[in-house]
Amino acid sequence: MNSAKETPKKPSARAPMDVLWQDESGERALHEEALVIDIAGFEGPLDLLLHLARTQKVDLSRISVLALAEQYIAFIERARSIRIELAADYLVMAAWLAFLKSRLLIPQQAKDEGPSGEEMASSLAFRLKRLEAMREAATRLINRNRLGRDVFARGAPEHIPVERHSGYEASLYDLLSAYASLRQRQAVMQVTIEKRTVWSLADARLILARMLGDMVDWTALDHFLLRYMTSPRERATAIASSFAASLEMVREGRLEIRQDGAFAPIYVRQGPNPMSAEKLAELEAARG
């Protein structure tokens, strides 16, 4: 539940435009089961709330905000219990609704600052009504007679009236997109993007092999790797690759490995079949 990013959206899969165009109500055919799984289909928490409100089957001005808040929170809990990644927006809304719920249930103290539960509830109801009104407006708009679909312009225009004196045609959009793409192009050309350091398995194997000679006794894997870690950012990749390489080397008998418990330090030492100097030279040569 730590995803702060937007969940991937696939509105077309769930609410295809065709539905919106043809279906006046704009109601989406969604049953409860799908709802639980398909959070990605919602365009944010308000969309989800609106959907839940719709299932109350009452006029939006008469919905019970309290019931709605409970439904939403329950929904989020269910989503979390089956480990659906939720965008931060949804969690923030859940927290806000929990706060709203407490405000509605507990009488407000006289000196209490901030909006009352009723104010918050009516603000939420307003926002839902407004969003729904905009959806309906969008549907009505798109169902109007549209140029090029229902209504047509002259097919063989003879003349383009030039209203501007400049004699040149360009829109603000043209101008801005030209500028943005130019600047972006130049920025990409001028900025050297820092190469991300990643330890390959081969790198890790070579480094481990080099170290083998020095290792007299059990040595903590990450402890000796520190020598090779120039920056903390390399830590994760170095440990991951070294660990994978060490397993392979254990299999070959070049290394022994020991860990006393989960998350305890990992120790390594030379195995029964150490790497020969020639083999090491070969590896070094291969790496260049």
Next chain:
Amino acid sequence: MADPQHHLPGIADNTEPQREADARLELEAERIVEALVFASAQPVSEAYMAQRLPKGTDVNRIMQRLKGFYAGRGVNLLQVDDHWAFRTAADLSFVVQTDENEIKKLSRAALEVLAIIAYHQPVTRAEIEDIRGVQTSRGTLDVLMEAGWVRFRGRRRTPGRPVTIGTTRDFLDHFGLEEIRDLPGMEELKGAGLLAGRVPSNFQIPIPLGDDALEDDEDPITQLDLEELGLLTPRGEEAE
């Protein structure tokens, strides 16, 4: 040009030829604007037509009359802002339609954003996001701008001077609207206070502005907007 109806009776020997001359001039003006508008696929402005007519011609009156003349025909004269265009009658779409008549389909999000811009303009991106309760994903506004339906209008004179967005004349043309006030359901929405950019305690309803001219609305009066909008919403809290 004098309106024939305003001539005084009793000086008939003078008014009769005058009236005829007026009628001839009027017909000629009608023919000229017909030709101008018919020849163009894009709406033609009254100002442009006025330049091509005798000085002082009341273009709008002529256009209104022509509009009536074409009302029942297969091709209608439509007003878009202060521009005019001939378009096939909507009830005949079934005959005119061909396979090539493909129009771009909009995503649900883009359509919603378009409606919000149309009904709430001039509107900032923050306000759009407040209404939808979600961030506008990349490419949504882009698509609408590329279609030529929305544009940056200016900046609001509030802290941060956010850029305001509005619809274009192409938008009106595409959806067959004379002006932005003709948007379906506009009156009801206004009446219900749903176009007010704020919570119900404040029942001030801005009149949507479609004109090109920036209005006083982009003044500190709307300063309340952003702060107030953000305050009671979860998105606003998140931003804090």
Next chain:
Amino acid sequence: MADPQHHLPGIADNTEPQREADARLELEAERIVEALVFASAQPVSEAYMAQRLPKGTDVNRIMQRLKGFYAGRGVNLLQVDDHWAFRTAADLSFVVQTDENEIKKLSRAALEVLAIIAYHQPVTRAEIEDIRGVQTSRGTLDVLMEAGWVRFRGRRRTPGRPVTIGTTRDFLDHFGLEEIRDLPGMEELKGAGLLAGRVPSNFQIPIPLGDDALEDDEDPITQLDLEELGLLTPRGEEAE
């Protein structure tokens, strides 16, 4: 369809509603062909129209009548073989043709240079080239000057005293901006999807300085300068 005039007299109680129905059908057929011919990019054949009309409709008769209807108007219906097209009346070609060939699309390079001037003004030629990373061809600035969108503002007080360039009032008018600072900034360009979300951390979009007042490091352009720049001679050589 029977022509009403061919009905025999004496059976009036039957012909009156019949005649009305015929007239309605006739008008509907007229409307359909009007729309078809209007919307088509090429002249439309009678055979094609017949397919879209009730069986047995005499297309040619309808077209001939429509031709008469439009004869005195600003737009005429013309027959080419058995195809039909609308054309502006020949005697009105002067109104329609006055500004033929005048509209040109701005080249990509010109758009880029214009945008750089808009955002980075006052800007010198060398700075433009630095931002674009390529040399600006001689004609590009000329085009923008000709369009009336950019102007020489002054000279910068640096070695070589390079000329500074800025936008004009016409530029603002054309692009529907009230002032140059209304140009969207980085956040808005990103929000509109015009700029990718990931730009280098040092990436900046300047706030354009578009005042007529000269900057501190700018000198006004003098008559002498203009001559020196070759601007007073036709299509002057640009100072390289």
